[in-house]
Every structure is written in structure tokens, then in C-alpha cells.
Amino acid sequence: MSQLESINGPLGAHGRPTPSGARPSNGSLWSAEAVDVRSKTVAPRVQPGTVPRPGLVNRLRAASADRLVTLVAPAGYGKTTLLAQWAERDDRPLAWVSLDDGDDASALLRCVIAALSRIGSLDDAEHERLASGRGLDTAGLPRLSCILARAPEPFVLVVDDVQAARSSASTAVLATLVRHLPEGSTLALSGRMLPRLPIARLRADGRILEVGVEELAFSRRDAQLLLRVVRPELDEADAAELSERTEGWPAGLHLAGLVLRDGTGPRRPVSEFTGEDRFVADYFCLEHLSRLDQADLDFLTRSSILESMCAALCDVVVGGARDSTARLEALERASLFVVPLDRHRGWYRYHRLFRETLRAELARREPELVPALYRRAAAWCEANGEVDVARRYAAAAGDLNMVARLVAMHALPAYADGLESLDGWLDGLGDPALLERHPGTAAVGSWIHALDGRAEHAALWFQAAESGEGASTIGPQVAFLRAAFCREGEDRMLADAEAAVGSLPWASPWRPTGVLLCGIATLLRGETERADALFAEADELAAGVGAADVRRLALAERLLLADDAGDRPRAQELACALRGVIGERGPGPYAPAAIELAALARFDLRGGSWPAARAALDDAAALVPRLTHALPWCAVQALLELARGHMAVLDTSTAGTLLSHAEGILRRRPMLGVLVGRTRALRAELTALSDQDGRREAMLTPAELRLLPLLGTRLSFREIGERLHVSRNTVKTQAIAVYRKLGVSSRNDAVDRAAELGLADRPSGA
Numbered sequence: 091m092s093q094l095e096s097i098n099g100p101l102g103a104h105g106r107p108t109p110s111g112a113r114p115s116n117g118s119l120w121s122a123e124a125v126d127v128r129s130k131t132v133a134p135r136v137q138p139g140t141v142p143r144p145g146l147v148n149r150l151r152a153a154s155a156d157r158l159v160t161l162v163a164p165a166g167y168g169k170t171t172l173l174a175q176w177a178e179r180d181d182r183p184l185a186w187v188s189l190d191d192g193d194d195a196s197a198l199l200r201c202v203i204a205a206l207s208r209i210g211s212l213d214d215a216e217h218e219r220l221a222s223g224r225g226l227d228t229a230g231l232p233r234l235s236c237i238l239a240r241a242p243e244p245f246v247l248v249v250d251d252v253q254a255a256r257s258s259a260s261t262a263v264l265a266t267l268v269r270h271l272p273e274g275s276t277l278a279l280s281g282r283m284l285p286r287l288p289i290a291r292l293r294a295d296g297r298i299l300e301v302g303v304e305e306l307a308f309s310r311r312d313a314q315l316l317l318r319v320v321r322p323e324l325d326e327a328d329a330a331e332l333s334e335r336t337e338g339w340p341a342g343l344h345l346a347g348l349v350l351r352d353g354t355g356p357r358r359p360v361s362e363f364t365g366e367d368r369f370v371a372d373y374f375c376l377e378h379l380s381r382l383d384q385a386d387l388d389f390l391t392r393s394s395i396l397e398s399m400c401a402a403l404c405d406v407v408v409g410g411a412r413d414s415t416a417r418l419e420a421l422e423r424a425s426l427f428v429v430p431l432d433r434h435r436g437w438y439r440y441h442r443l444f445r446e447t448l449r450a451e452l453a454r455r456e457p458e459l460v461p462a463l464y465r466r467a468a469a470w471c472e473a474n475g476e477v478d479v480a481r482r483y484a485a486a487a488g489d490l491n492m493v494a495r496l497v498a499m500h501a502l503p504a505y506a507d508g509l510e511s512l513d514g515w516l517d518g519l520g521d522p523a524l525l526e527r528h529p530g531t532a533a534v535g536s537w538i539h540a541l542d543g544r545a546e547h548a549a550l551w552f553q554a555a556e557s558g559e560g561a562s563t564i565g566p567q568v569a570f571l572r573a574a575f576c577r578e579g580e581d582r583m584l585a586d587a588e589a590a591v592g593s594l595p596w597a598s599p600w601r602p603t604g605v606l607l608c609g610i611a612t613l614l615r616g617e618t619e620r621a622d623a624l625f626a627e628a629d630e631l632a633a634g635v636g637a638a639d640v641r642r643l644a645l646a647e648r649l650l651l652a653d654d655a656g657d658r659p660r661a662q663e664l665a666c667a668l669r670g671v672i673g674e675r676g677p678g679p680y681a682p683a684a685i686e687l688a689a690l691a692r693f694d695l696r697g698g699s700w701p702a703a704r705a706a707l708d709d710a711a712a713l714v715p716r717l718t719h720a721l722p723w724c725a726v727q728a729l730l731e732l733a734r735g736h737m738a739v740l741d742t743s744t745a746g747t748l749l750s751h752a753e754g755i756l757r758r759r760p761m762l763g764v765l766v767g768r769t770r771a772l773r774a775e776l777t778a779l780s781d782q783d784g785r786r787e788a789m790l791t792p793a794e795l796r797l798l799p800l801l802g803t804r805l806s807f808r809e810i811g812e813r814l815h816v817s818r819n820t821v822k823t824q825a826i827a828v829y830r831k832l833g834v835s836s837r838n839d840a841v842d843r844a845a846e847l848g849l850a851d852r853p854s855g856a
Contacts, residue, residue: 166341
């Protein structure tokens with residue numbers, strides 16, 4: 091049996107080794123060896139400067155109806171300190187027992203008896219008889235049951251460092267306490283792990299309060315209080331970063347303060363605090379690593395390369411005996427800084443600092459093995475569908491050929507599936523020689539760069555795709571990219587897109603986007619009906635393969651076409667569909683998302699939904715830097731739609747900036763079909779609007795101007811209609827138009843805005 095399987099032995103209380111001779115020579119578990127009972131039955135005092143935990147203390151105080159309280163966490167989580175704070179606050183008498191490695195069942199029983207005697211739950215005669223050693227055999231447990239039954243009042247009994255109670259006889263003592271504790275009393279067991287006790291019924295009955303790492307971890311506020319003692323000069327931001335780096339581990343926070351103030355040199359930034367720091371590494375080594383056998387240490391250090399781990403992955407990476415399931419379960423039971431990631435205990439990760447310490451130890455002990463471990467992890471993750479993780483492991487192994495292959499095979503499906511960002515996928519792959527060996531990777535990378543607006547990178551990777559080894563095998567992808575870049579006008583764009591679609595396999599992840607590009611090129615040619623049909627086809631293809639990115643853009647283009655045609659019912663249907671797809675994954679951080687948001691903003695403005703339109707325009711603002719000549723058709727169309735949206739809400743300054751941006755792209759890519767004329771027309775509209783010296787009334791019709799003063803009254807729309815000799819629906823329609831043009835969403839706001847613009851007087855008393 092490995093040390094991990096009996097980890098409560100070597101990793102006992104306070105990391106102290108088992109004292110030689112602690113076990114009786116005759117093997118009896120009930121030996122009456124000398125035990126320093128007095129020191130073990132005194133609750134520790136709360137030290138000055140200790141961070142108070144009133145929330146947890148109050149939860150413990152309120153646990154009078156709970157028969158059992160457990161505090162289980164690794165070393166350094168403040169379990170004993172919290173218990174000491176509880177001891178000072180609880181209304182019930184509190185008996186305390188501290189255990190050490192080497193304490194047998196006899197020592198445990200003696201300490202329990204002494205602790206109960208201290209709080210008056212044991213008469214002097216019984217205490218003297220048991221303390222003398224008489225009756226400390228198996229008959230001691232029935233006597234203990236009787237003692238508990240005769241307790242004069244409810245009490246709390248704390249057994250700290252309970253992982254030291256590792257014999258079956260010691261477990262029997264604890265089980266007796268659990269079963270026979272009098273009503274209203276509470277047994278509190280604290281340690282790195284619990285013995286196996288009969289507590290299932292108590293858990294089912296809701297009579298256990300279980301406090302673990304999540305509850306014991308310091309909040310940001312707690313971290314600030316602790317660090318204020320060690321490093322008073324740390325500001326709030328630094329304390330918050332250290333809290334995140336240590337995951338709220340109190341001992342780690344204290345060590346961080348010591349590390350950062352160590353030495354006489356310049357102040358170290360908190361970002362430099364890691365598990366490789368001397369104080370942290372020494373702590374983990376002293377408390378844990380130095381007491382493990384070679385097999386357990388190999389498992390810990392080799393598995394530390396993993397961001398998260400399951401048994402099957404560890405079996406492949408670590409090698410050796412395939413016993414990772416048992417080892418991971420033992421690690422968790424022993425509270426050895428391993429964090430379960432699901433309720434089924436299938437996936438785990440190491441605490442951040444512990445993992446950093448283990449990785450440093452691995453680099454020291456087996457540096458030549460590290461690349462192989464990463465390659466094993468990459469191969470397993472790829473085979474099990476974890477492609478992004480596989481790519482990171484391959485990159486960590488320095489295997490750029492494997493990274494390039496993964497990018498070529500999986501980047502587009504990952505993007506279509508809604509992966510938030512593909513930036514990291516291209517890291518380290520910019521070497522022209524590498525790209526020429528992997529033209530498929532160059533093609534994928536060129537498209538990713540283009541989506542993010544990096545025109546120069548997109549061009550360089552495209553050149554590598556065109557001239558790379560075996561470039562003929564990716565002819566359709568090259569045609570696809572040539573169409574997307576639209577350097578020679580809409581007619582050539584359509585020809586390239588059609589050539590790409592005609593050559594691509596039916597199941598190719600490029601195909602839905604290729605059909606979409608055919609629709610874009612047709613739209614640039616002014617053939618709106620055919621473009622709509624192609625967008626519908628692209629939407630259908632994308633839905634079949636789960637390409638949400640293509641679906642969003644196809645629906646957005648169809649929504650704009652429906653709005654242009656004045657087909658409000660169809661626009662409503664398409665807007666709902668677009669919102670549904672966006673809601674599944676979000677709009678994404680790429681340039682085409684600006685068209686999606688602009689389409690929704692236009693639809694909402696048309697319907698008078700000012701807040702929704704403003705939100706869409708605000709979200710699109712973050713994407714404007716990505717709108718470049720890398721994808722000129724996308725950039726110019728998005729910029730024109732966004733400029734028109736800002737004009738509609740009277741933000742002519744932003745509209746002018748967006749329009750100038752579009753005109754700059756057109757100077758580099760002048761052959762964009764109908765977008766050229768639309769840009770000129772929008773510039774004329776914006777110029778006419780700006781020439782009115784800021785007077786907004788020209789944007790309101792005479793009927794809307796006549797309505798404005800009446801909006802400030804208490805008249806209903808029906809009553810206003812009667813005064814103006816129009817129907818209620820007409821008044822409502824005009825009011826919605828006024829709200830949209832003034833950028834408001836209510837009658838009161840419209841009146842206030844009109845008064846600010848000098849279009850109407852404020853109502854009397856306003």
C-alpha cells in the first residue's frame with residue numbers, strides 16, 4: 091500500500107514524524123503509556139493580530155442542533171485558529187483535545203476523559219479511576235457511553251488534528267462519541283482528513299455541519315486584514331491579486347507577505363509570488379513532499395503538468411501502475427491540495443501554488459522527461475476531444491509540428507462552435523519555414539487573423555499558404571481566402587467563392603462560410619434576392635454542422651435585407667432567430683459580430699426600442715478596432731450600419747468618426763460594389779444634418795413637433811388624438827418616432843430632452 095493510501099500516517103498533525111516507540115511493544119491498542127494529558131486538553135488562545143472569522147464562528151455557535159461538526163482542509167487553512175475563536179464565544183462548556191502522531195486509542199480516551207473532567211462532565215471519582223489506567227481496555231467504551239449519558243448539561247467536545255487517530259481502536263472511541271453524545275451537545279472533529287466513522291445517517295438527517303476548504307479560504311477582505319499585519323504597505327489591488335494567487339489559503343497569504351518583504355532590494359511586484367518561492371516550496375516540502383515514497387512523489391510531480399486531471403489521463407501521462415483512480419481519491423481524502431472539479435469526483439486540479447511547487451520539483455528531478463509528459467497529455471486530450479487543451483500541451487512540449495497539425499484540423503470547428511478566442515492557437519507558429527511546411531495551418535491562421543482585423547498578419551500567412559509545400563492540396567482554401575479578402579472587386583470575389591465551394595468536400599468546415607461569401611459577393615453586386623437565397627442556404631448548412639458563427643452572420647444579413655424591403659414581419663422573425671443564436675454563445679469577439687449587432691440595432695430603432703438599440707451600439711463599439719481592410723466588405727458594411735444607427739440617435743460625432751473609418755478602408759479597397767455608393771450617400775446625409783448648426787427639429791416632422799408639447803401633459807394618447815383630430819394609434823406611432831429620434835424611452839424623458847434641445851418648453855412646475 092502506497093503512502094498516499096495511508097496518507098494520514100506520514101502526513102500527520104503539524105507534519106511531525108511519528109515518535110519512535112509511540113506504539114506499545116506488545117501491540118496492544120489499549121496500552122496505558124504516559125501521555126501529557128494536561129497540554130493536550132487546553133484550548134489554544136487566540137493570538138493578537140489574528141484575523142477574526144465572525145461569520146464562521148456564528149455558524150459554529152448556531153450548530154447546537156448538529157451532533158457533529160467537521161472541519162477538513164489541508165495544513166495552513168486556520169482550522170485550529172477558528173476553533174479557538176469558537177471556544178471563546180460559545181455559550182456551552184467546551185472541552186478540547188489535541189492529538190499528535192503516535193497517540194493511540196488509550197491516549198485519545200485519556201484525553202477525552204480529562205477534557206470532560208475539566209468542564210465538569212465527569213465526577214472526580216470516575217476521573218481518578220479512569221485516569222489511573224484502570225479500565226482502559228475494551229470495557230472503557232461502555233463506561234465512556236455512561237459518562238456521556240450522565241453529562242449535567244450540553245457541551246462541545248473538540249478533537250483537533252483528528253487525522254492522527256488512525257487505528258481502528260481510536261476510530262472506535264470517536265464512533266462512541268458520535269453515537270452517544272447527549273442531545274444538545276456537539277462533537278467537532280478537525281483535521282486534514284477524517285477517520286471512517288458511522289455518520290451517514292447523521293448526514294442524511296441534516297445533523298452535520300461540514301466546513302471545508304471553500305468555507306475556510308479567506309475572502310479578499312480577510313486577505314487584506316492578514317496582509318496588513320505582514321506587509322502594511324500593500325495596496326488593495328495587490329492584496330486582491332495575492333488572494334487570487336493563493337486561492338484564499340491563509341498560510342499562503344502569510345508566506346506571500348514574508349516572501350515579498352524578504353531581502354533589502356527593491357520592492358518585488360506581487361506577480362512574482364509563485365509556488366517556486368523558497369518559503370512556499372520549503373513549506374510544502376516540510377509538510378508533505380519529504381514524507382512521501384518515490385512512487386507517490388513521482389505521481390504528484392509528473393501529474394503537475396496537467397491543468398486538470400482525471401484517472402485515465404493520469405494513467406497515460408504518469409505511466410507505471412495504472413492506479414490513478416485510487417491515488418486521486420487518496421489525495422482528496424488526505425486534503426493534499428487537490429480540488430475536485432465536479433460532484434462525481436471524476437476531474438481534479440491541484441491548488442495553484444502547490445502545482446507550481448510540484449512543477450519546479452519535476453524540473454529539478456526529471457527535466458528530460460517534461461516534454462514527453464506534455465506530448466502524452468496532448469495525445470490523450472486530442473483523442474478525447476479536448477483539442478484546445480491538447481494544443482496547449484503540445485506547445486508546452488515545444489512540438490510546433492503537432493501544434494500546426496492541431497490548428498489545421500481543429501481551429502475552424504472550434505471557432506464555429508463558439509470558442510471565445512483563437513488568439514493563443516497561433517502563438518509560436520509565425521515562422522515562415524514552419525508555415526510553408528504546413529500550408530493548411532497557414533490558411534487557417536490567415537483566416538483567423540483576418541477575422542480579428544490583423545490585415546498584415548493575414549496577408550503574410552496567406553502568402554505562406556499559397557507558396558507552401560503541397561499548396562495544391564489546399565486550393566479550395568486559398569480560393570476561399572482570396573474571395574474573403576476581396577482585393578479585386580465583387581466579381582472576382584464571387585468567382586473565387588464559387589470555385590472554393592465547388593471544390594470543397596461536402597463535410598468541409600469551410601463550406602458554410604464559402605456559401606456565405608457567395609452571398610456577400612452577390613450582395614455587393616446589388617443582386618439582393620439571390621443574395622438572400624444564398625444567405626438562407628448558408629444558414630441551413632451552418633445549422634447542420636453547428637457553425638454558429640456562420641448562422642449569426644447569415645441571419646444578420648437577411649435581417650438587413652428584410653428591413654430594406656420594409657418587410658417588418660419577416661424582419662421580426664429573423665431578429666428573433668438571430669437573438670436566439672447569439673444567446674447560445676454570445677456575439678463573439680470577431681469583426682463580423684459588428685454586422686450582427688448593427689443589424690439588431692437598426693431593427694430595434696425601427697421599432698422604437700431605444701435601450702436595446704443603444705446596448706447593441708455600445709457592444710459594437712468594442713469591435714470597431716477589428717474592422718480593417720483585412721475583410722473590407724465586412725468592415726465597410728458594419729461601419730456604415732453603425733454610423734447610420736448613431737445618426738438615428740442624434741450622435742453625429744460618433745457617426746462621422748465611423749464613416750471616416752469606412753472611407754479610409756475604401757481608399758485601400760475601392761472595389762466593393764454597392765458599398766461605395768452607400769458610403770457617398772451616407773456622407774451626404776450626415777453633411778446635411780451637420781449643416782443645420784445643431785438644430786434637431788429638422789429631424790422631427792411637423793406632426794411630431796406638434797405632438798411634443800402635448801406629451802408633457804397628463805392627457806392620454808386617446809385624448810391627445812382627439813385634440814389633434816387623429817387616431818390614438820397615430821399618436822402612439824408618432825410618439826415612438828419622437829422617442830427614437832430624441833434617444834429616449836418615455837414621455838417624461840422626451841419632454842426633458844426636447845426642452846434641452848429648445849424644441850419645447852418644460853411643463854410648469856417642472
